[in-house]
Amino acid sequence: MTESQGTPTRKRLLIRTWGCQMNVYDSARMADVLAPLGYAPTEVAEDADMVILNTCHIREKATEKVFSDLGRLREAKVARGGQMIVAVAGCVAQAEGAEITARAPWVDIVLGPQSYHRLPEMVALASRAAGAVIETEFPVDGKFDHLPEQAAPQGVTAFLTVQEGCDKFCSFCVVPYTRGAEYSRPAAAVIAEAKCLVTLGAREITLLGQNVNAYHGEGPDGGAWSLARLLLALAEISGLDRLRYTTSHPRDMGDDLIAAHRDIPALMPFLHLPVQSGSDRILKAMNRGHTAADYRALIEKLRAARPDLALSSDFIAGHPGEADADHRATLKLIEDIGFASAFSFRYSARPGTPAAGMAGIVDEAVADQRLREIQALLSDQQYRFNRSRMGMDIPVLVTGPGRLPGQMSGRSPWLEPVHFPSSGDLTGQTVTIRVTVTRPNSLSGELLAPPKPQASEKDAA
Ligand code: SAH
Numbered sequence: 273m274t275e276s277q278g279t280p281t282r283k284r285l286l287i288r289t290w291g292c293q294m295n296v297y298d299s300a301r302m303a304d305v306l307a308p309l310g311y312a313p314t315e316v317a318e319d320a321d322m323v324i325l326n327t328c329h330i331r332e333k334a335t336e337k338v339f340s341d342l343g344r345l346r347e348a349k350v351a352r353g354g355q356m357i358v359a360v361a362g363c364v365a366q367a368e369g370a371e372i373t374a375r376a377p378w379v380d381i382v383l384g385p386q387s388y389h390r391l392p393e394m395v396a397l398a399s400r401a402a403g404a405v406i407e408t409e410f411p412v413d414g415k416f417d418h419l420p421e422q423a424a425p426q427g428v429t430a431f432l433t434v435q436e437g438c439d440k441f442c443s444f445c446v447v448p449y450t451r452g453a454e455y456s457r458p459a460a461a462v463i464a465e466a467k468c469l470v471t472l473g474a475r476e477i478t479l480l481g482q483n484v485n486a487y488h489g490e491g492p493d494g495g496a497w498s499l500a501r502l503l504l505a506l507a508e509i510s511g512l513d514r515l516r517y518t519t520s521h522p523r524d525m526g527d528d529l530i531a532a533h534r535d536i537p538a539l540m541p542f543l544h545l546p547v548q549s550g551s552d553r554i555l556k557a558m559n560r561g562h563t564a565a566d567y568r569a570l571i572e573k574l575r576a577a578r579p580d581l582a583l584s585s586d587f588i589a590g591h592p593g594e595a596d597a598d599h600r601a602t603l604k605l606i607e608d609i610g611f612a613s614a615f616s617f618r619y620s621a622r623p624g625t626p627a628a629g630m631a632g633i634v635d636e637a638v639a640d641q642r643l644r645e646i647q648a649l650l651s652d653q654q655y656r657f658n659r660s661r662m663g664m665d666i667p668v669l670v671t672g673p674g675r676l677p678g679q680m681s682g683r684s685p686w687l688e689p690v691h692f693p694s695s696g697d698l699t700g701q702t703v704t705i706r707v708t709v710t711r712p713n714s715l716s717g718e719l720l721a722p723p724k725p726q727a728s729e730k731d732a733a
């Protein structure tokens with residue numbers, strides 16, 4: 273394969289993304305750094321000069337998907353006479369490294385989550401070199417140096433990574449090993465990127481981090497800024513109507529962040545706060561560092577600060593040592609708190625994690641049954657939450673046309689998709705919708721007030 277000099281030739285790039293929103297963000301940034309080399313997006317592997325699999329290692333199934341996809345890519349590469357660069361990025365790349373090229377020798381590049389800014393040089397190397405190019409160091413600093421001005425527009429709702437890595441070492445989790453130690457970007461860089469995203473059309477920004485509320489980036493004054501302080505600064509940006517952040521850890525939910533939910537109107541009343549289990553025994557085995565009572569007390573404080581706050585969480589069924597009583601404690605916690613949505617997973621043993629070596633392995637069928645019970649309860653709660661929006665007049669940020677003709681779609685403050693008939697294109701505006709239909713996963717309604725011209729709610733206030 274030859275690299276042309278000077279004006280880049282047009283090439284096709286396919287990026288497939290698994291895993292969390294940080295990977296979605298990273299994929300967008302990888303597309304950004306490759307664009308100057310002449311790579312434009314394609315959806316079709318057979319047309320692609322380069323394919324990047326941005327992978328997730330969190331559960332066994334996620335990892336296995338990568339290898340089955342690589343099998344199919346081999347055929348596509350052969351069909352193109354070998355004219356395809358295959359790259360594996362993300363957390364499987366970090367965890368497996370050279371193991372990937374050993375299992376799939378047609379892979380040209382393996383790069384960990386902290387190395388995507390080095391993609392152009394790796395592509396050049398891969399085009400010349402006979403062997404694979406592997407980069408799984410943790411030079412996190414360079415990753416974010418790439419200029420935000422070059423970022424491709426993400427649309428009305430955008431992600432912005434402010435923190436990476438994790439120092440918590442929950443028993444079951446690979447993230448501290450695949451993403452490395454906690455790192456917070458300087459506040460000024462985050463603010464600059466947020467302003468740039470708003471210029472590109474974003475009206476809602478979700479701050480991302482594996483432990484986003486552990487954020488402690490350098491402030492313009494040299495001292496460390498908390499996430500609450502950062503949110504206050506971002507709320508000042510004109511045209512930025514909505515803020516969210518994810519994912520948080522209960523242990524890092526400081527009083528100033530709770531107060532931010534009371535004091536910042538742009539901070540949406542929806543919080544994803546994973547608890548994993550309702551049993552103190554299991555929370556301890558998981559090394560979560562808090563009890564079920566701590567979590568309940570925290571939720572109470574949050575609801576006192578922001579009464580319309582809706583909650584979401586993550587749950588794991590069948591962690592080693594989980595007995596039936598522990599499972600019932602989880603169901604009880606779910607019943608008591610009431611979640612607007614949630615994710616739940618069957619425990620998956622991950623190589624190298626403490627839980628993988630623990631006694632008390634839960635039978636798969638038992639774990640599946642527990643997961644079904646958790647999911648039944650949670651989907652019931654989700655539908656109940658959506659039904660409770662019936663007849664309400666809610667602010668909806670319009671994200672674009674709906675699936676049906678003459679329909680627009682948007683997002684409620686609680687992240688529900690909302691559909692409504694509209695003759696005009698209201699993309700990017702916040703409109704008032706009276707909810708007339710509620711479904712398990714979405715709402716529909718009628719447009720009430722016409723949108724305010726240009727100025728955001730904040731400017732008008
Ligand atoms: N940083 C976040 C979540 C990261 S992973 C947090 O602390 O909550 C997202 C979710 O995947 C976790 O909340 C957990 O519920 C689930 N998860 C992580 N490792 C898992 C494993 N080994 N098996 C099953 N679920 C897992």
Ligand code: SF4
Pocket residue numbers: 438439440441442445446447448482483521
């Ligand atoms: Fe994984 Fe726990 Fe860190 Fe979340 S806090 S990323 S679950 S180790």
Ligand code: F3S
Pocket residue numbers: 290291292293294295327328329330362363446447450451482
């Ligand atoms: Fe998966 Fe890595 Fe995210 S393991 S969940 S892609 S941090």
